[in-house]
Amino acid sequence: MQVITVTNSTAEKASAPLSSNGAPVSSNATAPDTYRVLPWIIDFLKPYKMKVFAAIVFLFIGSLAWLSLGQGVKLMVDEGFIADNADRLNQIILFIVGITIISASAVFCRFYLMTWLGERVSADIRLRVYSHLLTLSPAFFASQRTGEVISRFTADSTLIQSVVGSSLSMALRSAVTVIGGIVMMGFTSVKLTGLVLLAVPLVLGPVAFFGNKVRRLSRESQDRVGDLGAHIDETLHEIHTVQAYTHESQDKAAFAERVESVMSVAKGRIKYRALLIATVMFLSISAIAFVTWVGAQDVMSGSISAGELSAFMFYAVMVAGAVATISEVFSEIQRASGATERLIELSQAPVDIVQLASPEQLTGKTQGALSVSELVFAYPADINSHVINHLSVDIQPGERVALVGPSGAGKSTLFELLLRFYQPKSGSISLDGIDIANLSLHHLRQQYALVPQESVIFASSVFENVRYGRIDATEEEVKQACIAAKADEFIVDFPEGYNTYLGERGVRLSGGQKQRIAIARAILADRPVLLLDEATSALDAVSEVKVKQALETLMAERTTLIIAHRLATVINADRILVLDKGQLVASGTHNQLMQSNELYREFASLQLLTEQPE
Template sequence: MTQSPPPIAPSFEAEGRPGAGALLVEQIGEAAGKRAKARSVRPLGRLLPYLMRHKAHAAIAVFWLLLSTAGSLALTGTARGAIDNGFENAGRDLNLWFLVLGANALFLGLATAFRYFYVTKTGERVIADLRTGLFDRILTLDPSFYARMRTGEVLSRLTTDIALVETLLTTSVSFALRNALTMVGGTILLSVVSLKLTGLVLLTVPFLLGPLFLFGRRVRKLTVRAQDEFAGAVGFAGESVDAIETVQAFGREASAIARFGAAVERAFDVSLIRIKARALMTAMIIVVMFGGVTLVLWLGAQDVIAGRMTPGALLQFVLLSVFVAGAVGALGESWGDVQKAAGAMERIDELMRAVPEIAAPAQPRVLPEPPRGEVSMSAVDFAYPGRPDLAALKGFSLTVRPGETVALVGPSGAGKSTVFRLLLRFYDPQTGTVSVDGVDVREADPVAVRRRFAWVSQEAPLFSGSALENIRFGREAATEDEVRAVADKAQALGFIDALPEGFGTPLGERGKSLSGGQRQRLAIARALVRNAPILLLDEATSALDAGNEQLVQQALDAAMEERTTLVIAHRLATVLRADRIVVMEDGAVVDQGTHLELIARGGLYARLAELQFRSD
């Protein structure tokens, strides 16, 4: 269930809201603009807290890393001993030296296996924690955030970018650390074998580091650009797949494919430039590295001829040179992975640093127990973020007493759904007070506030699990008997039992294997099982036929008698059952009363009743 709650965005347009979450998105946009200027791998430092949670495993990994590096360097010493000492005394000690070489190789193999296991295990553990932490952050961000940041782009950071960091932690970091230790240890041993030749080798280092850092910066910038381009393509693909029926119905397959292909090509073009830069960097490093080593080895051969170095020492120097040169070259390759992971981590960090505007105060007020089921809105002015000039509510006031059923009626864009969003504290009003059971929702924990509500939205969003899991989404601890009972009340038991596996049948992504009416009845069952004191119904029976609507309405009537209910409705049958009807227009209350009272007064409600309820 990784998708963001889908019922939020579709109805924004109806409230006259063009976009929201400006502050959060602006923070991310500014951070994205600064990425090109960043020249370090400091974003990877964000992984340190995750690594410290598993420092014992990290210490074991470092231990075996040191041993495996020591084992590989020790091979050069045993090889030198075999050459210089193995042929003495008619080769009597040759077998012994080769046994030592074999033992060295066995130790190296075991140490390498343990190194790989512990380094990879630690990396995978850190990545698992990072995934969980990022998903936790994603779900705490306000609904307004997702009105501007496409879900596909968020998921790209949760998948593609984390995969790049995973490659670094599970593969590249082990490879890079081993090569770094080999380079340092090998350099020390080279100086022991021949300080003069080692000095000549070190003269080539600046020529190696120059391309490494010069091209490394460019590779990192291009990596971030490629990831941004690909994230855009994934975002568009997600939208197209999610609305596949609409795409096909309007014959827009070719257009969607062309647009996605263009986005992929832009990402490929950027990646191609990065690949060329990295290839040139690798070529320059190899030429400088092996050219320098060849020159140094020629000088070493002259020392052997002159008797200033033994053949075994030259062999050891050759092996160490190869190890060190290979390590430097491998570090150049690993640096590219580090740059890619740093760019990915920077994108991840943007989400991790995004702070939700709706959060619990430092010392939240506790809502009274047992709950009364009273809600109140007083002199509320509210405009969605990003459109302060277009108010969704203007001086709106409403009090709903415990157990009362209130219907909100008005034209599209009047602010009815906005009332629900403020009660659920998806947003806070600019002025005025929203309270639940006498407590200002801004002073309480949003989770505690939302626990008092059961919400049935018009879109009836479901998840890809079974019918049982979807109903239990309302209350995870609900027993199977309770689930069956609420399914029966919502007139959903019949079609659920008819499914191949009954309540255990997978419903497909967002329950698309069900009809609109079936999805809506499941959503009603999910709300009923929650046993919340306040019920919010947003056109809860709009997708039902007349027969099923009458049956479900009976279930809702029983539920309404037990709790406070706010209903957004256009159907006469629903409105007539309300204790009070609140008529809204242009974000304000223009009238309220019973059906007969409002009809008698004429005005907006009477006109809506004549237009919308004539068939009823």
């Protein structure tokens, strides 16, 4: 079978070098060379090639119109002032005004098109990077800080937008002005033009030297800003814990340290950029002053006319200004190059979950038979520590199975492997007799309804949260699911009922209310395999009774796996699997295990002691 995604093995990831923040760096995701940045940007411009072509045409029209003004200056001096011809002067002035109108119109069109392209490219980059991130497994996000990723989406993409929409346009226009100005100077005086060209290497040398340093420091600066964003994201999302433990002063100090780190790198970048601009301006103006002196000598000797020298100086000033603009914009482009490299890294992060080009399909109604065979798994961060160790178990369609065991026994990890969030080292998992590695991820995950221990609530309304797993559900179906989950009784008390905005991470809900929303989501999804990760842990006694009634309805005729730490949850299971250190150590009903397994007896005794006061 043909594989459409190429992955690194888990072992390769574990042995990969670590970045500065301790995250593993894939060999396929190293920082791209600068020469790859421009082709990457051009790839986003290809769908809009007609607009790019139009912008370039208007750029040339505007630049050539400005260059033609030099001839107007020459005519004004030679045929107007010196010839003392008022009529001819009036004609020349009208010519200059006409050229100015043409140039201004071209500038409007160029500016509009380039700014639009900058916004469009930035939006397309965000879409591509975000779409790619959604395909990456939790292993990638375990090694990345959310704030760092968000920084790349915001600061880095905005910088690219500024460069494509403005700086790149200025650089191209200035480049045309430099080339055109030198050509026009050549027509005016070959001697003076030759002197100007001798100064070009003096100007380009600092551009190349300082520009490279600006690019390197800009990349480092963006990394530091990303670290700053990660710290803000972490502390503000966990503000309850920060304030509860009076950790504000320590977080302020840590934040101040990161801010100063950003400033330290920024100072170096600003210094080199200022040196670049100042050096280019000094060399350019010095060259113009020298050439002007030589030209004045030629005018006095009669080699050239005053009008020709005026036109030459007009072009020289234009070229010098264009070179200064290029030097300033070049540092911006180098800075954007560093930002682009960071976005390329995200967009090219390797997808580590293999999918087949032609995946198999579950035919007919999914029965929910699960088979785990010799499963071995270790997290990439610690490849030598097996969380699941040669685990084998068969679960029948419609069977209700409870997973118990100490913390770290591999219960939650087994759920993640069933959903293919990670790739096992060896062994297999089958659903209805088909290896889940041969199914598409989308089709596989549509067979599971998950109720996690920490219920996930999105910053939207009750309606949108409940139908998250079934977006085509009607409002009536949503309400029926909430009634079954015993959530309707508190939802109707909200000011806007089912249209109530629940806030970021469901801050307007209690822990028990969050879990009932999550259970309603699973009820509405109506999927053949149900994964419950201690789904009643955050409920009070009254709510727990109600939700257990809802779960009984939900679990009917569904294969159900329950991670349980409370005895009341597991007693009614068809079978209890006792896990320890990633291995299955016992299997049976509650009464059977109480008689045959010491680990389960210890677990049950502790739970009985815990639950007795209730």
